[in-house]
Amino acid sequence: MNRHETEKKAxxxxxxxxxxxxxxxxxxxxxxxxxxxxxxxxxxEDAEQNRVGLEVTHLFYDEEEARLMMARSELPKPGTEVLDRFIHVINDRVRSKEEKFKDYSHEQPCMLLIRNVSLLFGMSDVLGRKHKLALPRGQFTQVWLLSRDFTPDWLLINLNEIEGK
Incomplete structure (x- = not known):
């Protein structure tokens, strides 16, 4: 396993x-x-031995932020006009994972976990634009967003269950 694959697995x-x-x-x-x-x-697997797959994806605002984050640079908070682009990035990631899902084992249902590691946008930013989220329909049983909201604590929400969709 090369360094990139090892980091991805971690x-x-x-x-x-x-x-x-x-x-x-x-x-x-x-x-x-x-x-x-x-x-x-x-x-x-749950206590009743029901199994479910979990597909994981990590979300950055863009490749530049990913590079900066890996270098642990300080990132300025962008204006609100770029938040719509971030929502577009989420939608593209979900569509991409849904397309790849066709090649997965379908022995059990599968959930999608989106881990927002962006330092620019938090959970409240995403939920503030929830009406613009384009979630997959039918491929993944649940779509989870794991994100911070500018605190050290992680938050978890099932995007299929948010109100106002």
Missing amino acids: LEQTAIDIFMELYNLNHEQPLKLVRQQEKPDALL
């Missing part, structure tokens, strides 16, 4: 760990990780 594992911690705090049926894999990225 990012996925961190996202899965945070997701499961928050999910299990807020749901009666806790999930556990069966294994990390490819297509989808993880296989999870």
Whole structure:
């Protein structure tokens, strides 16, 4: 495994760990990780041995922000006019994952986890533009957004269940 693949797997594992911690705090049926894999990225199981796949994607505002974040640079907060572009990035990522889903194992249902690692936009920014989100229909059983909101704490929301859609 090369350095890029190792870093990608580590990012996925961190996202899965945070997701499961928050999910299990807020749901009666806790999930556990069966294994990390490819297509989808993880296989999870509840106490009744019902299995579900979890596809993970990481979201940056753009490639420049991704490079800056990896270098741990300070990023200025952009004007609100670029928030719509960020929502467009989310929509493109969801559509891309939905298209790739066709090649996945369909032995069990699959959820999509979008981990927002943008330092420019937080959960409140995304929810403030929720009417512009274009979520997949029918491919993923649930679409989860894992994001901070300019605090150290991670927040988790099922985008399929937000009001005002």
